Amino acid sequence: MMRLIQNLLAGDFCGTLLPLLLLAIVGQQTIKGHPRLERLSFLLGWVALLLFLGAGLLIRPQPDGSDLLIVLISGLVFAGFLVTVCWLVLPLLAIIIEVTLIEPWRSFRRLLHQAKFAWQRHRSDRRLRRQQERLQRQEERTRPQRERQARLERQVQETQAQRQQRDQTVRDQLRYRLQLTYDQHRTELADKLPSDQFATYFENFLTNRLSPDEYARRANQLEQMLVDQLGSPARRRRPKFESIDQVIAHFEAEKERIRQIPTLDEDSRETLLIVIDDAQDLAIQELLR
Secondary structure: OHHHHHHHHHOOOHHHHHHHHHHHHHHHHHHOOOHHHHHHHHHHHHHHHHHHHHHHHHOOOOOOHHHHHHHHHHHHHHHHHHHHHHHHHHHHHHHHHHHHHHHHHHHHHHHHHHHHHHHHHHHHHHHHHHHHHHHHHHHHHHHHHHHHHHHHHHHHHHHHHHHHHHHHHHHHHHHHHHHHHHHHOHHHHOOOOOHHHHHHHHHHOOOOOOOHHHHHHHHHHHHHHHHHHHOOHHHHOOOOOOOHHHHHHHHHHHHHHHHOOOOOOHHHHHHHHHHHHHHHHHHHHHHHO
């Protein structure tokens, strides 16, 4: 390279143009596909040209026009040599750097990323496992309390169901008493209180939505109205039975009527049937006296 610079400064261009041409042809084939390296080569060429011009002018204290021309041409040739050498060397150097430095660095970063991901996943799994264990311990600690709470809720529900059943039984008994009173005096009440009008009281005023106390209050009012419609106590007495067969036939008809009511549930129906049996026993006892 120093001989090349000396020849160029001496003005010997002929011996350098042919090698420069050959290097340029080979370098063009080598630099293809490397646009960044090609731009870097031209940048180095411009820097070399400026440095060569500066050095050439420094070694000529009083340069004339021919000296400037020689220095300029020599600088261009030197820059061309440097560019072509860069075209040849930089791709090989890039391959060497890629193989020896960049690819190992990429592999190292990839391994580091995998290790970091595995560590984060391990931490996440451990945190999740600890959270599950903590929740399990908490659940085990609160299990007796939850079981007690569940038992209390079941007891409350059972109590409410039993209370509702008792309330419904009371309503059914009151309804049966009213219906029984009306049926016993149907012929006497037919003109003053027809059966369809009597049924409207149960549809509109004596519904299952009422509380037992309110239901009993309204039932007593309706019963009092029936008593008022009947008039004298003699007319309100239970029909006279002449034989036990009449008693049994009368109350069996009442039982059959209760069995035919579709709105009654089984418990209420059984309760009303027991009430009828008690009334039947009472009527038989009165007949035998």
